[in-house]
Amino acid sequence: MFARGIKIRMDELTWPVVPAAPEALRILEPRSNIALCVNRGLSKHAGEDPLLLDSILLQLEDSVKKLNCAGMLTVIDRGVQHLVANVASNTAIDTLILAGKETVFQPSTAIMLLKQNGVDGEKNEIKGYSQVPGLKEKARPFLNQLPREAITEFRQRVKVVRLPLVPEEDEDSYVYRLKQAIDTAYAPRESPQILPFDFSSLCPREISVIPSKPADCETFAVGFENNEAMVQAGDSLFCSRDQDSLIHELNAAGRGIGGSDDEWFALGKRIAQTFMGKYEPDEVKGPRVECRKRLLDLDTNGFFEITADSSAKEVRALYVPTDSKKQRFTLVLKQGSNFPEDLLKIVREQTLLGNGSGRQGHLAYLGAELEKAFIACTEGLTYSQDSPLSFENKLNTTQLYGPIEVSANSIPELWRAAVSNLHNKGLHTRNEKKGEVVEGWCTLWHTSLTSTRLPDDFDFFDEKIADSYATALCEKNAGEEKYTYGDRQCHYFGYDQMQRAAELLAQNHDRAVACQRYYPPIDLPSRGRPCLLGETYWLDNEKLHAFHFARAHDLFRAFPENLYGITKAWAQPLARKLGVECGDLLGLSINNNYRKATDSQNVLQLLRKIKTAPAEYSNPCVVARIIKVENLAELETQLNALPNGVHVLGLHFPDPAILDGIECDVANTPAMKRIKENKLDQLSTAAANLKEKPYDNTNVLSPRDPFLDRDAEASNLLLFQPRVHLGRLASAAACYNVNLGENCLLASHSQENLESLGTLLAIARDLHHAIADSLSVPARPLYLQLAPGYK
Secondary structure, three states: OOOOEOOEEEOOEEEOOOOEOOOOEEEOOOOOOEEEEEOOOOOOOOOOHHHHHHHHHHHHHHHHHHOOEEEEOOOOHHHHHHHHHHHHHEOOOOEEEEEOOOOOOOHHHHHHHHHHHOEEOOOOEEOOHHHOOOOOOOOOOEOOOOOHHHHHHHHHHOEEEEEOOOOOOOHHHHHHHHHHHHHHHOOOOOOOOEOOOOOHHHOOEEEEOOOOOOOOOOOEEEEEEOOEEEEEEOOEEEEEOOHHHHHHHHHHHHHHOOOOHHHHHHHHHHHHHHHOOOOOOOOOOOOEEEOOOOOOOOOOOEEEEEEEEOOOOEEEEEEEEOOOOOOOEEEEEEEOEOOHHHHHHHHHHOOOOOOOOOHHHHHHHHHHHHHHHHHHHHHOOOOOOOOOOOHHHOOEOOOOOOOEEEEOOOHHHHHHHHHHHHHHHOEEEEEOOOEEEEEEEEEEEEEEOOOOOOOOOOOOOOHHHHHHHHHHOOOOOOOOOOOOHHHHHHOOOOOOHHHHHHHHHHHOOOOOEEEEOOOHHHHHHHOOOOOEEEEEEEEEOOEEEEEEEEOOEEOOOOHHHHHHHHHHHHHHHHHHHHOOEEEEEEEEEEEEEEEHHHHHHHHHHHHHHOOOOOOOOOOOOOOEEEEEOOOHHHHHHHHHOOOOOEEEEEEEEOOHHHHHHOOOOHHHOHHHHHHHHOOOOHHHHHHHHHHHOOOOOOOOEOOOOOOOOOOOOOOOEEEEEEEEEOOEEEEEEEEOOEEOOOOOOOOOEOOOOOEOHHHHHHHHHHHHHHHHHHHOOOEEEEEEEEEEEEO
16 A cells, blocks of 8 residues: 555655555645555445545545545555555654455554554564454565564554444445544644655565567467357366456366466466457367356465556566565566566566466466556556456547647636546656656637636635735745746846836737746756746737746646736736726646646546536637648638737647748847857757756747847747657747738748747747757657737
């Protein structure tokens, strides 16, 4: 259980201290004092561990916010040791709630006995555990990989609350009791620490597997008909609709069937492929042997815990030796190797499996589970060892999500629509800072600028705190070195950008003005600087409209707060100064995401409350849309068909090679000169940063310099952000005051320092290709945001 989760920073140390895959641990509120441990047998969805845990957390509703973390526990040795290690090391946790029905290993009983009696002997044997009635024979009561001081800390600091299921109690009644226990124990800690115990023996070494030749399976043939798999072994035909029953019955037949290790291993792989529709069935015949589920004896040498990471395209097999004095290790199998056969080579070389009567069954089991894990990686499915795969919950791990438009009548509805879309279609990937995330690229969003209400179910800010946040968006930095949005917007560059915007818009109603908080000479080398880059403001039909640019949005935790602040602190006061009404609020989130480990269950709970999908923005003042461009002639036709007026367009180029036909002296444009020569070579700096961290989203290039551009703009290109997605460079550019009239795709430059659309496309193209070439990755796709363009 508590060996699984994402890393979080606390006092310059990380937690959990014994890391593994995140799917069976949810880190929730790091300063809460309660850890919840859920055993199997509690949920209606008990067939799959991740579904069980998510189901319980959903039913806990608001009580989830009072949990530090929640996880699962099924066995003694590694499970209890990992739980004690992680709970004892985190001083925030002083209460452990053990929930659900016991498994055959009785881990909850073991923890209660550990708390009451402690341990004894060199192997840290839990006192009294071996005498528990009904205990599985091979259960191991030893915690010999834990230092005694960690066990002492756990027993002295942590209160253990056991909440077993009452006979014939329904799930709703049990969840109600669980909520009461959580509410009673809740007492958050202000300054938690991570205690520096030595848990190195619990952290297995990793071995990367060398590819080997796939094995043949001549002894067996595998057929499939009417959802039933049939294995022909000798003269018999073993038949079952269940993978485990089939393997167990074959194992019981054992050595009488024959076959080498390679063949049994390959048989397991083929059985898994057959049930998943990945294998062309053989022709089989023979008298039927109906299979039933049997118990496989534990191997005398050890066993494997298998996990799959779809975003990293790798399978990990943790080997746990029966002899607790031997060190564990993890075999890491990358996709592109020869899948399960690579592990078989290690199994033989290091004699990981015993030679007892169950050897063949264990080999077939390993082949089947590893093949399922690799299918999960390939197809973007959730894998849980010993549970069937399902294509119903397929994850997007191969397609970039975006560009996409999202609109709604208010900030709360916009937030819910954006979260729903990202949950259903987002790319499941890995972020260096946040761990596993669900991510979108280039989301164009649109709502009303009159909306200043936070969502009722947005629990990270209330109206009072949000008002304080809006006030801070205009305040000067109090001598601190770190930037603030208010300081950058209103003070840092020697003038108030909002006051300047009011003056320029009052003078000229036909041009948009820009405010910018991102400053490349300072922010590009440091990386991780402002997420909220800047805005443009313009007037149309006596209304003020705003467009917000963000390099990244934490969609679940911060998006409504950001929009609330922009609206209340900047846009609405600007409209009052100009004596006009508020119009539309639009924006581009180049990257938006939410954390899988900490927010997945919160997202599910939010979506469960949404009875109907939020309606699109019903009465927009500004027309905003995305155009997918596959050739320039079609784009020119579409632009010519636009009516006169103001337009917010996103131009999506899946293959930017079509822009090669635009002839332009890019090197001598004002935008490129600024990018290359103004205090910092931004192109070289961004390329160097991306070579070190290709998937980093903090690199933004901009020709604008708010120090120099107070009175006149050097370029109408606002920003350019490159980032590697799925092995390809995806870049987004944004510009404003773009002429969309006749011949706008020709490269040109006016005396007012306004580059034509053709010139802007050529600049974005050349920046995109230059960085892709430096990284040796394909240059696609490219997105250009016009906010706004005029015709």
